[in-house]
Amino acid sequence: MSFFKTLNNKSGNSRKNSNNNNNNNNNKSSKQKIYNLTFYAIFVCLSVALSFLESLVPLDFIAPGVKIGLANLSTVFLIRQDKFLGAVGVNATRILLSALLFSGFSSLPFSVCGAILSFLVMFLMQKLKIFSGAGISAAGGFMHNLGQIIVSLLFVPVSVLKYFPFLGLAGIFTGTVIGILTDICIKRLKK
Amino acid sequence: MKKADVFVISALVAICIAFLFLFYGTNEGTYAEIYINNQKQDTVFLNKNIKKTYESENGGKNTVVVKNKKVYVNFANCKDGVCIKSGKKHKKGEIIVCAPHRFLVEVH
Ligand SMILES: [Zn+2]
Numbered sequence: 452m453s454f455f456k457t458l459n460n461k462s463g464n465s466r467k468n469s470n471n472n473n474n475n476n477n478n479k480s481s482k483q484k485i486y487n488l489t490f491y492a493i494f495v496c497l498s499v500a501l502s503f504l505e506s507l508v509p510l511d512f513i514a515p516g517v518k519i520g521l522a523n524l525s526t527v528f529l530i531r532q533d534k535f536l537g538a539v540g541v542n543a544t545r546i547l548l549s550a551l552l553f554s555g556f557s558s559l560p561f562s563v564c565g566a567i568l569s570f571l572v573m574f575l576m577q578k579l580k581i582f583s584g585a586g587i588s589a590a591g592g593f594m595h596n597l598g599q600i601i602v603s604l605l606f607v608p609v610s611v612l613k614y615f616p617f618l619g620l621a622g623i624f625t626g627t628v629i630g631i632l633t634d635i636c637i638k639r640l641k642k
Numbered sequence: 643m644k645k646a647d648v649f650v651i652s653a654l655v656a657i658c659i660a661f662l663f664l665f666y667g668t669n670e671g672t673y674a675e676i677y678i679n680n681q682k683q684d685t686v687f688l689n690k691n692i693k694k695t696y697e698s699e700n701g702g703k704n705t706v707v708v709k710n711k712k713v714y715v716n717f718a719n720c721k722d723g724v725c726i727k728s729g730k731k732h733k734k735g736e737i738i739v740c741a742p743h744r745f746l747v748e749v750h
Contacts, residue, residue, distance in 0.1 A: 509724075576650075586647030593654045608677055608746060613735050616662035623654050631643070 494541045495548070498525035502549035520592040520625040522549075523569065527588045527626075527633045530573050542566050565598035584630035584637075592626025593619055671734045671749035674713045676706060679744045688713060688732065688749070702743030713747060715740065 502522040529538035573591040596618040676684040688711045695705045705717035712730040725740035738747040
């Protein structure tokens, strides 16, 4: 946590400096690049780890690729800080890496569709500025699972829809928990 | 948590619960349909005890048993064995899936 804090502070400072001080511009912007690289690398690591944790909970009997939605944490965290592009990048990397490492490419279309739907909804809700982490993340978790069900309809009979209520509730639950935790984290980091 | 959050979360939960009633408010099933690769293979009636083995393209086998108005898979040569572990199904809309064999039993 304190590591994040220093990273955050440094980035804040270097950003200010690079705006005010043109002499050291190159130096500062490369510092900023290194900061970004480290910052997002940490998020990719975290989210791949969470993806792995998720893969230990097998829900594949419902439809291939169905997850409980833990890996959403890093996406929510970045979206809550208005780092939308970073959220997309980290999520894309996370999905590719976890497909390569453990979940396999057969579940890729499911993860991608879920991630896109969930990102769009969370992006819009964050932009509206009337929601906090809990609401945004709950909707994100819900849409993530909805997206996976929609893709699975292409492969298995319509009866997978029967699992929709449970998946929806699971998404809302993990989403809410993740959202609340994210807001607590962000608050602590800002202190 | 803001008011808007509570609203969104409860709306989503309400949607899920509505679908829960829609899908599971019904009662006992009367027959089961067997699908392989998304195509209907067979219909078995739950009031008649039977045991049948279905073969999918890649050599996958699933043995479906109907006993005491319940349907279940008692043998399968798939890796995960999820279909066997799913247990006995008898309610309308319940399904048994064997993802590796693209095999599905649905109770109606
Ligand atoms: Zn099986």
